[in-house]
Amino acid sequence: MNANQIADSTLTFHPITVVVSAWDQNRTTPGTQHYLGVTIANRGDFDAVVQVRLESPTDLLRQWCSRPEQWLALSSGKSGELTFCIDVPGDALPQWLDYEAVVIPQGAYADYYLPPTRCRLQILAPEISETAQDPTFSLSPSTTPDRPLMVQLGSPVVVELIVENRSERVDRFRLECTGLPEEWGIQVEYPRESDSFGLVRLNDSLGVNPSDRGIIRVLLQPPPLPLAGSYLPTFRLASENDPRLGLLGLVYLQVNPVYRLQAQLETVQDQVRNRHAAEFLLQFANLGNTPRQVQFLLKPKTPTNLCTYDLASDRVTIEPQAVSQVPLTGTPQRWWTRPWFGSGKIYPFQVELRDRDLHPIAPETLQGQLTWMPRPWWQLLLTLLAGLGLLGALAFLIWWYFLRSPTPPTVVEFAAEDSRYAEANGDMARVRWQIENPQQIQTLKLTGYSPEGIVLSGPLVYEFKDGNPPAALQSFCTPEKTMLTCSQIRTDAFLPGKYVFELTLTPKGRRATPVILKTSPIEITAKPPPTVTALVPKSLLYREAASGIPTPAEKAIPVIDQAGIRLDWAVTMPANITALHLVGRDQDGRMIGDRWFEFSNSGELPKLLREFCEVGQTLICRNVPTGLTTVGEFRFELQALSADQPATAVKPKVSESVKIQPQTPQILSFQINGREAPAKLLIPVAPFQTLLPIQVNWRVQGGSTTRVDLMPSPGSVPLVGRVSVPLSPQGSTTIALQVKAATGEMLTRSVTLETYDPTRSKPAGTPSPTGAIAPPKSMAPPTGSPGLTESPAPSGSPAPSGAPSPSVPIGVPAPALDDRLAPSEAPPQFNR
Template sequence: MTGDWSNPALRTQRQEAENKGVGFSMADILTLPAQQRRILTWMMRLQECTLAEVAEYLGEDDQTTRRELNLLVAEGFVEEINIAGLVRYRTQVARKRGSQLPEMIQQALTPGKPLSTIINPSGDFAIAPGSTFELCVTISNEGNQSALIDIFIDETSQPLRQWCVSPYERLALGRGQSSEVIFEIQVPLNTLPDSYNYMLVIDAQQHYPEDTPIQHQAKLQVLPFVQEAVRVSDPTFTLLPVTSSTAPALIPPGTALDVQVLVYNRSDRVDRFRLTCPDLARDWFTVIYPEGLPEVGLVRIMDGLELNPGDKGQIQLFLNPPLDTWAGIYSPTVRLYSTNNPDLVLLDTVYLQVAPVYLLDVELVTLVGKVKDQSGLFELQLRNRSNTTREIILRAKSADGDDTCTYSLTPDRVRLLPAGSASVSLLVQPKKKWWGRPFYGRTFTFIVELEDTQQYALINNRYQGTLVWEGRPWWHFLLVILGIVGLIGALIFLIWWLFFSPKPRPEIIEFSPASSSYSAVNGDVIRLNWQINNPKRLQLLRLQGVSPDGMVISGPLVYDFTNGIPSELKTFCQVQKLLVCKNVPTDARRVGDYVFELTLTPKGRRVTPVSLKTNTIRIDPFPIPKIDELMATQPLPIYDEASAETADNKTSEEDKTASAENTPPSPNTPPNQNTPPNQKATPPKKNDRILLNWKISNPEQIRALKLISRDPEGVVNVPEKTYDFTQGFPQELIEFCDVNDEGLICQNVPTNARLPGTYIFELKVIPRQGESE
């Protein structure tokens, strides 16, 4: 049983906890039977588990395990969830503490915090004596510097700090690094069952003094250590009737369960036995011991059962849950104390089920039943006089089947704990506005239907109410007559306005290009913006582009607005008070100057179209590659004839602008006047051909380069050479050319001019678009 239901104070506390959505505390585990306590202790280490996993852990079959889990689900310790058709279970224990932890973790993980921490387990934890508890702390350094971080269990956390193998750890984390620290806490075997508070401190005073220390408080719940007695001389006892979790004893509310406790003293000494139920409130049970041997002149009140060695006795135990006990299965523990052996633990469990009672009082109270212009107000008062939790869904509707009022229930779903109450507000508002108020009044009859989500019985599930809508005062008749007169006048005005008044025409408020510049390099298409008022009066829109000399070079594009915005413009246009169109594409793609004209044709007969023109819009042509520089590498080269012959008549080059001359050296050439007498003149640098330098702008538009040389008479003395840029940069120019912000710069490009003579080089650029230079 969930022992806190037996204690009114604890039961009230749990009801408040459930209403706040914080769940049960760890102390509730101690009130459970051994098998259920074992299941919860194991499930607390997991987030979710299946029926097969729990059965494998217990070593029981699925049917037995399901019965235990169903009891835990009914008592609220375990939650059953369905994920993709698979039923899974997760514990709700320690949520009272855990409800505060997400806030702490969220603060630790808030953007801007240099340290983020994840602590597992993050809440309270239950453990048996002799077990080991591992506290895992993961720390991430999200700051802008490396840090030394101290993680330790505070000195005030005794005796848990003494149980920890290493209560102090230090980490060195760089930026963006994370690490994990595990504190191993060994709970001694002789630890008394209790809740032990501890505080975990994360400190980085040297590097993050403003954001640390970070403190985390939790509890370690040490469960009672129960050891089964195996000595043959120990006393035993038996409970009658025999009950189990699957076959509990059923008792109506307010009645008592008579349990016979048969005690057998198997020791060789006279012993005195006392019976109690440690997890029940004192008003839940009554213990009656048999009278002892009569003694003359003495009247004794028996507070125990005395048995000689080998004798058997009987103790009467009455389990009488209070009248307001909730329906459900309870499993109180019965403990027998031996005077001779006070440390001996003799335990057994009684399973009893308090039968459910379904009684719900409902009253419909009229707060505002007669209305003029406001809503009617009613209140439905519900009182749960049963011992089960009731969840009621409420619906309100007209009893006559019409749809003349709106009904608003606040809330429309209530959950009532045993002995709980709730009030539901009902607003009834006639759908007709003030002008639809009847002259002689009207009555609305409605019903409120109740539905129990668990299909529990309801004495009455339909409650009827009445709202009276009072009639109008007499002077409203005068308003009606005036309204009729005004309606006739308005009708006359409407006829004039529809058939005789001048119709507003659509007007072009703005008509301009979407961009100030367009370029053929980017494949731009001229896009236009316009704004037109009175768009509902627009029938046709015509868009046409002409050249400056009046030749049509774009369009015309005609859009029909008879049925609203045409599909071609829905992406670009919006209609509110104005028809606003932005970035409307045209078919103007070619290079040139355009003047666009927008013509509006209004709806109706004998109407004059409205038109407006843009300024000249230009699509800039592709940039033509231009030769900025063409010259030879050396101005007046002089070649040695002998060296030229040995070099197979190869020549060097000279260029000023675009011409170069190869001449043999003259025997009368004077030596260098600056050469010292004792030093020979340095021979000039020898080249076997003319080398050229050139610079070309806009190299990305080059399709090919053609290089040719002629003599002064125009005769070709070096054949034409073509460098093809269509497949990328020519292989023969990679060594000599470079492309930068200034353009294509080529230096020392070799030519086939090797023989002596005068060469006039001509470099021709063939662009990808346009005419060559």
């Protein structure tokens, strides 16, 4: 605001008035509703729309008030009322709830400021019904809302709680104090007790005998200058015998206000030169404990048309223990009245301060002044210099048009159009220049050098005739009378590398000196090499393709097919790919095979990949077969090779581990002479009877890494087979079938064959005769060592591959020999 507005402003008329009133005298209890009425009157000449909202530094107000913001429209001369409901929950603790009613006019009164109305709601302690045996306590000193305890600055507040145990048992009590600001100190002192040894120790609780009393002492230490107002500390006494019982007590504290406000006019710049504004700061320091609202009026002591003042605001609110500043500027007017000599012209002013609540301010009036400094001494010579300048200008014009030599050309600008170009876009380096006086140009030479000084481009020479550019530059240049501007001039530099271009300007005349300028380094980047951005196996776990019924856990795992492990990958810059190299490695890092995919033409897919890949901005291949079906754990590496990079410089992309797990082995059957083998089998042998061999049949489900051994002989055998085992005339024979998986898991089935003489007594603990079997009549005695026989196999079990029986199926392997490699020992391959 200017000086006129500051001097003429009044504080008496208020077009919008606000009255805030509570229905229950700002006191309520938990579980009740508190109503606040806001009455607004429009005494102005215009219609008004007013926004009213309740604001609080805590979130309790928005939790308890469903509509903290309301609007009211008032015609001129009308009034209205808004009602706010604060629903206090039943579990609310006794406390003071501080909040403000903020009224913001809109429309025609949008610039009118209404100070917020501060409100304080006291939540009282709920009434608790007591029984005859419930403990009680009383507070000393006793306070009420009408008779609070006055807090003396710098002195602690001592509160004593007298606890009475009215029960028939010893009880122990603990005290908790809440409801005070964090800067207040709270110290709870329990009586000291002596132990069995007579030592005095500190307690964290108060023990009270039945029908006895105890005292707890509490020290409330306020800060050096607490904020003025009412405080409501809440004491909650907890009983150890009855944790659900919580006794509450309140102490009403009152801190008297301290009014101590200091005002000062601080000078930032009080001397004005060249019509710059003088700067001041109205600084207010609130050393009290209550907020202060100060209004000020600026009164200049000189006519208002000689100097104008600008005050940022006409009022300020200073919080307790805070400092506020209001900028003030002053600007002298009428530049022709500025003094020529002396110490300057002084413009005094004063600022009158007034507290809104008429509290004291020291001082109440601030004096200040600004000085308009005299003109500088050199302005006295302006008239003389103006005459001399006129003569000089006349002499200069004579020299310019009749005596001076032609002005040589000057290169105003010479630079590259861009600092970086890309070979992939077919870019070539371009330069621009701007030259004054092009009529004096004879030749221009453009040469490109490497940073080491080797010529890489040009030189390109342009001959000028009569100041006109040659035909090679006419499409790039805009000739003017005194300036030649050329842009986007193509050079012959298109290969990758770094360039520094040099422009050599040769002026007309025999003794003219060439002008040489250079650009900053520019770079033509090579085509980016192709990069493998993704190499992802289609599945990280497969199971071996083998005959038999899989286990329930194996059914959820995909079966490896003839295509083997499949891969997905993505490669950038497919146009620059010359080959893709796929390498497979086992879990020890040994290479087990590789595949090359050659790209004959730029971006053309090989035949092996056309079915699985798509070419766009990126080469994307899905479900590419590798042919790797061997059991084991493998990783894959993929390299994207280009003509510009050697294979050793390309870092391959490594996939995650892919595992082909073997089929879980199972013993489907283990038979002796066509019957499932028990744990022990008795065979009757009469005296002088010829012992015939026992036919052993087995069927094992497993994969290529499953190893089957028949002990004690013949050792390694196929998954399905049959052998004849001779019997010992005396004693017992144990036959064991061992199945070992690649994971180290082993399955064993065994049977003990024992012969006995039926004419003698039966051995103790032997099975019944139904458990004994006799050799089949069709079996012939063995002619050599145990091995495969030609007798027919039992139903459901295939005959061994060496038997001539026509019922033997084709392809059943013979028993394994000792010099044959196990399937798990054969190296996996995927490039055949």
